[in-house]
Amino acid sequence: MDIKNHIEELRRELHRHNDLYYIESNPTISDIDFDKMMKELQDLENQYPEYYDSNSPTQRVGSDITSSFSQQNHKYPMLSLSNTYTINEVREFLNRASSILKEPFKICAELKYDGTSVSLTYIDGKLDSAVTRGDGEKGDVVTANVKTIRTVPLILKGDYPQEFEIRGEILLPWKEFDRLNKEREAQEEPLFANPRNAASGTLKLQNSKIVASRKLEAILYYMLGSELPSDSHYENIKKAQEWGLNVSKHLKLCDNIEDIETFINYWDKERKNLPVATDGIVLKVDSISQQQKLGFTAKSPRWAIAYKFQAERAESELQSVSFQVGRTGIITPVANLQPIQLSGTIVKRASLYNEDAIKAFDLHIGDICYVEKGGEIIPKIVGIDLDARNERLGAKVTFISHCPVCNTPLIRYEGEAGYYCPNQNGCAPQVKGRMEHFISRRAMNIDGVGPETIDSFFANGVLTNYSDLYSLTVERIVNCPRIKSSDIYDYEDYTSDNTKDQKIGGLFDNIVTQPAKAKSNRRFTELIANKIIKSIENSKNVPFERVVYALSIRFVGETVAKKLAKHFKDIDSLIAAKYEDLIDVEDVGDRIAKSIIDFFSDNRNLISIEILRNAGLKFKIDEIVDDAEKSDTLNGASIVISGTFTKHSRDEYKHLIELNGGKNISSVSSKTDYLLAGDNMGPSKLEKANKLGIKIISEDDFLKMINQ
Ligand SMILES: [Zn+2]
Missing domain, CATH: 2.40.50.140 (Nucleic acid-binding proteins)
Incomplete structure (x- = not known):
């Protein structure tokens, strides 16, 4: 087949499957097949750039190219609606419309989505441009970003007009909002206050690849143009749906105020079950010709109004x-x-x-x-x-100037709204918080040590810093009183009330530990202590990039840690790195570079690192594992890993198996192809493998298998 035809065929198929999946909710092929087809198209487009098409499905993945937005005038001004809050105000709106129209009219009631508005123009069935509301007269052209939104079709189907505009709301679904905020919390980035801010912030990002990763949605609600299919707004929206556009689904034609009231009351409760945020109802006079008769005020249309739900x-x-x-x-x-x-x-x-x-x-x-x-x-x-406010009015609330725990003067970083206590190594909640971060699953993954255990160790001076973890012994653990977290002074007890501040604050002078309110006779059992020690021991295999993340360098999240590890390859080069070296690393800007330099210029951090290094933690990159190429050498073989290894950690072997097209499984069965055996492997696993005739291989055998 001719290449050009094949490319076009792939594009048609991908558009069709995208529509079936995102608009019709009725996928007919698997995600894997979809991805395969996409990959094939991408490869062909790279190979034959002469067949470029700005509406190809491959445009949905976005690009790293950052560009500022150009502005474009709206063909029809993009006005906002005036708000009402009571049913009486809605009644007044209807009366006003009635007195101008002097004929019966219908109202289309629909949900008011709480996102950011956008206007899409389709020409010859292809998405031509997407423009934000801006000041109502002109907005930013965000076409590249909108193309990454799966619910926005790039190509229409059916009997669409040659050119038309359709407006709607770009939204971030609740689920995605929660996921994004969790991720930001882990990276210590400021959280989005609500899905609306998150959606508008995302739409204005200059890197469309990040936009693509955030799974925005678009719900469309108003069509404009000179050749619309119907004089009824309601019918136009139904038509738009047939063309593959993702329209507002909950529309109701109302004849009177009672119908409207029923709709409002229903959705005031029911909206809590919707996957996206809504903040009211929009009421539109349904007939386009009647809309034109009603016209506009300076700020908003006379034919539509918003009814806002009461915020709780x-x-x-x-x-x-x-x-x-x-x-x-x-x-x-x-x-x-x-x-x-x-x-x-x-x-x-x-x-x-x-x-x-x-x-x-x-x-x-x-x-x-x-x-x-x-x-x-x-x-x-x-x-x-x-x-x-009356005579009972208490003291004026002022922001504190000193840390409520350690009394260090607070500082404010340039460009940040918040204040920080800079006493990283002497301020109890910071030291404890970093310890919790250090042991967390994505950092050193030390399990068996929960927040309550940390509290006990910390309150009793068993741990004062994360580097103390590696000198813990079973004996020290079993001798440490076990305290309930609720029995420890909570830092949240501190208030801006000065007298209280001094009273409790005094306890902390020069003390790093966090005292308990009461003595405890509870103890850790030997079994638990052994488990903790074993888990700490296992953490020595955690790769360098996660160690960097675990150190809690301010503003260095998982992604940046990974990039630093890859770039500098070992801790000594990272410690020695100058400002200019640091900002050379992808994703590292001025703020992060300064924070890294700060961290390593504190001698206490260097001492901690020396202790961790002597304990045997990985302070350099494992070149073989990190630079390994992907292959299909293992051809889907199922491999069980058991025992301890000398050349790589278990995690690294897991990674190598997957990288080379194998499957890592946890227990031996008749379906297992290989048992990768290290020292001290469990006797039952060995016995089972022997019984089933499974091939047992050493780490050297394995590395040979994958050509290393
Ligand atoms: Zn402090």
Whole structure:
């Protein structure tokens, strides 16, 4: 077949399957087959760039090329709707429309999605451009980013007009929002306050590859053009759906205010079950010709209005403000409130974000605060009832200047809204937080040591730093009193109330450990102690990049740690790296480079690293494993790993098996092809393998098999 035809055939097929999957929710091929087809097309397009097509399905993966956005005028202005909050205001809107139209009209009621608006233009059935609302007159051209959204068809099907515009909302589904925030939390990046901010922030990213990874969605709700299929907005949306566009599904044609009220009441409850955020209902006069008759005011159309749902809000008295100290030393102010019921949960605390927020509210102890729980993760204070202030008004809340735990003066990094306690090695919550990070699954993966165990070790001075872990002995563990976390002084007990601050703060002068409120007679058993020691021992095989991540260098998350490890190859080169060397590394900018230099200029960190190095942790990259090429040498063979090894860690062997097209499985069965046996392997596994006639190979045999 002719190459050009083949490429076009692949594109057609991929567009069709994308539609079946994302619009019709009825996939007919597997994800693997889809990916295979995509890969084939990508290869062909690379090989034959003369057949480039800006609407090829391959455009959906995005590109690393960053470019600033150009601006484009809207053909039809993109106005926002005026808001109403009561059914009475809706009634007034209907009366106004009625007095102008002087004839019967229908209202199309639909959900108001809480995302960021965009206008798409299709010409000859192909996505031509995507423009943000901007100032209503002109917006940013974000076509490349919108192309990565799977629910936006690049090619239409059916009897579409030659040219038309369709507007809608770009959204980040709740599930994706949660995933993104979890990831950001792990990387110590600021969290998105709600899915709307996340969606608009993502759409404005200059790297469309990152946009593609975030799984945005588009829901379309209004069509414009000179040759629309119908005079009914409702019918136009149904038509758009036939062309493969992802339209708002919950539309209802209403004849009167009662119909509208029923729709509002239904969705006020039911919207909580939707996968995306909504914040109200939109009511549109359905007939396009009637819409034109009604026209526009300066700011918004006269033929449509938004009804906003009441955010769930409650009032509560501010009792105190706590300042929490995080693992990186970041200080977070939290309002402690008189407990109240809100959206079915008891709320006692609400976020105050940062100093600016406290100043903006002119917050005083005893204030009556309005608390809302919208799309946010924890409830937030949205306002203060100034009329309720009386003679009971307490002290003005001010942001602290010194760390509530260790009394070190706080600092503010350039470009950051938050304050930090810089005393990384002497401030208890930071030291403890870093220890918890060090043992976490994605870092050193030391299991058997939970937060409560850390609390016990820390409170009793058994551990004062993560490097102490490697000198732990069974004896020291069993002699350490076991404390419940609730019996330890909580840092959240600190408030801005100065007297209390000094009283408790005094306990911490020059003390790194966190004292317990009560003595404990509970002890760790020998069994548990042995388990902990074994788990610590196993962590010595963790690859270098994860060790770098485990060290808790401020702003160095998993991805950056990986890049640093690959670039510098060992810890000594990383320690010796100058600012210029550091910013040469991909993803490392000024802020990260400075933080790395800071970290290694603290002698205590260098001592910790020496201790860890002597304990046998990996402080250099394993070239064979990290530079290994992908192959199919193992051809799907199932391999069980057992015992301990000298040349590589178990994790590395696992990685090598997968890299070379094998499967790592955990238990021996008749389906096992090989048993990769190290020292001290379990006798039962060996016996079973012998019985089943499974080939037992050494690490040398294995490395030979994969040509190393
Ligand atoms: Zn501190």
